[in-house]
Amino acid sequence: MAGNNQDEAAHPPPDNQIRSDLNEDVDVSETNSEDIKETPSEDIDPETEEVATEEGNQRSIREMLDDEGTESVFVNRDLVEPDTIIDEERIVGRDDQLESVVSFLKPTLQGNRPPNMLLYGPAGTGKSLIIGAVTQQIIDLCESKGERFGVVDINCQPINTLDQAVYELVQSVASDVGAPVGVPETGVSTKRKYRRLYELINNHYDSVIFILDEIDLLVGRRANDEPAHSKLLYQLSRASNTNEIEGRVSVAALTNDPKFMQDIDGRAESSFNPRDVYFPDYDATQLREILDNRRDAFREDALEDGVIPLVAAFAAQSHGDARKAIDLFRGAGDLADERGDGEVTEDHVRESQEEIDKDRSLKLVEGLTMQKKVSLYATAAVASYSNQPRSSVPSPVGFKIYQWVTDELDADQMTRETYVKYVKELSTYGLISTSRKSRGRGGGMFMEFTFTGDPESMMKRIVDDTRLEAIAEKEELLHTVVNTQLRDFHEQ
Template sequence: MADGDDEQSLSQSIKGRLQEGAQNSVFRDKGLLDPDAVIDEDRIVGRDQQLDDIITYLRPALQGNRPPNMLLYGPSGTGKSLIINAVCQQVLELANTQGDEFGVIRINCQTIKSHDRAVYRLVEDAALEAGVDIEVPESGVSTDQKLNRFYELLSQNFDSVIIILDEVDLLAGRQRDPNDEPAYSKLLYQLSRASQLGRIDGHISVAALTNDPRFMEDLDGRAESSFNPQDVVFSDYDANQLQSILERRRDAYQDGVLEDGIIPLSSAFAAQDHGDARKAIDLFRKAGEIADRRGEDTVCEEHVRDAQKEAERDRTLTQMQGLSTQKKISLYATAIVPVYSQRNLNAVPSTVAYRVYQSITDLLDVDKKSRDSYLRYMNEAETYNFVTSEKRGRGYGSGVHKEYTFVDDPEVVAETLQADIRLEEVEHNGDLIESVVNAQIEDFFEAS
């Protein structure tokens, strides 16, 4: 067969597999499980008061008046972005029917490192919203020139605009001195004063979103007075509210593919993690993605549990990237104790874990650190929130030891650490490690 025929056959094979995967997916509308999707109000759950407040604050935009500035604060995944974006979308549609030019400018400050960069991002989003050219370079001109272009875009294209600054507290900028004004303070002052100073012709309002309830304390006095926002407080979701949120996104899946218990289990996992709706939705989506990867036509509890393990593994891997080899070995030695134990251990005695650590260092032929060093490494693991610890007495005259409890599944922690190149040798000696773990456990309990 000629090369051209081979390429055509391969192309048809790839195309067929792509089409088959799309046709056999458990998803109907996966976009509904994007946590940042702008959704219909009938999918909003447990945020009636916040929704009423923001509707009240934004209503003046439809009456030719300026809405107040707003500060939306509460933990991650509690609906701040969801609510403000949903209401702004409705205001935008109603304003268009009235012939008013209402604009919504959104930036996420998480990855913006300076005041200058934030201003340019505002210019970019305003130009995109207006459908015109940016007309100012990203570098080579002053921040004031970029800010002037931003005001020009607003004046020429909008009667009223709301600027949404998500995760605004992360826009700290380069503060060479602890007393330096953070970048977000300067930006809020400039935006809040634009109308009063005649920098724009229309109305401008700012909605600042933050996880920090003490955000206003770090504002410069001028910025605080000028911004002067209406507060909207968002609390954690409980398990029932998370379950209702997922129920209202059930139609992201095909009919009949979700087994009973999928939504309650996804909600329960997320409720344990501070009531974060983003994590509940992510978990609900990842369970379906796992089912698709395995070519299965239903989503079951096993998929949810595997999705939770993947999420824990990803989070653990990110946190572990900066740990030294010795710290990884210490954490690994502690994690495998409950994994390999023939007893039902809820907490890991430091005495047992340190002896397992000694055996692993022998196996890997690496330096063996002292017990004090091991305990110091585990104290650091506690600051990373891998474990919690508690001191326990072993009876009269036997002293005190520490016991460690893992925040995430210790098996996931162990598997993640095992992927480290220095721990591959341990993976090939599982039976030996298991015998060491159980021998040390029995010695510990006999001595207690």
């Protein structure tokens, strides 16, 4: 399968049942070469690669690597890795969604064009899992009949522009069919990239489905412009009707946003016109079954009885995200192995969850570009300094504070659309929840952000990790600016 789609813990294979810094959006940190010094280890002999123990005995690196120590709790750790392909029998709680996707895509096997689809629901609820399972079966069934069915999938989360998205699609097809990409990433028009995409598809596929994961995050960079995802859906969904693609074309858009279609341009909405498939949160019982179906990742005697129920309970508190459940399951096993305990206990689960809660936001902040850090800081400031009882952040106010912060830093500013995109991305990590709100008749729509944890702690982590100390020193002024903007927003 072309592309890389990561909504759920894994994509199952075929089975018998269902055939610069602020200005450049790059975090550039300056390093003083004088601060970097190579300090030879006093414990390792460079000639023998031997390591001195506290007892004074010498153990070579090879000896340490060969030392089996306590038996691992795992026998097949891949089963609890997020990208492992799983058997269809391990899919849980998605019978209705599976049946819908099968029925929508079945016309492909009959030589007809399937409808476009919108798969929507919270993160970690099986959208990619199901579409991946069904399309893989269709690939195999078509192949057995001598037909070429192509699956072109991309994740839109890291993509900033329409041009980049089209190039990613070209790369995906080229990789799948073993052909040259044929166009450079930059220096040519988006139209030329579309032509190369259609050329590759016409040369190698009889029918094709485009799978666009996290499509709502493909916004684009221009203010007051049609969103990039709207333009992409319009072009791809009509490519067969305009004869740019000679075979049958279907588009599946995957999103966490239940109101995604409200952002679509009228032409794109008419052309795309999808069939909807909703994916709800998993409940605790389903999460237990998902984990139970992967217990053979561990030795038969390596799981304490209460481990799976406890992992499922923690994951159910995190909006029923199966990926988080599997990650916690694996993390508890890793902790048991690190300590040489030989068995995974409830204590391992609790400690692993504590580490996840403590480290998640810090690790996320460290990996963000400077512009994303400033966007997050501004949003957290509104939630922290608001005098109002509700701590939710209206996106227009968050953007105003973002503008204030970048003005104070004398830095370039992203558009409001890009700011919203950046903050919405954080919802995929569980740091922020998002919802769409209306300001009443004629008032328009806006996004509202709510932190799942303490926004003040988030601000501190960002300041510790970035060059935002100058803003942190203006806490009293920032407090005033936040509440002024909130008052103005609610009085409009």
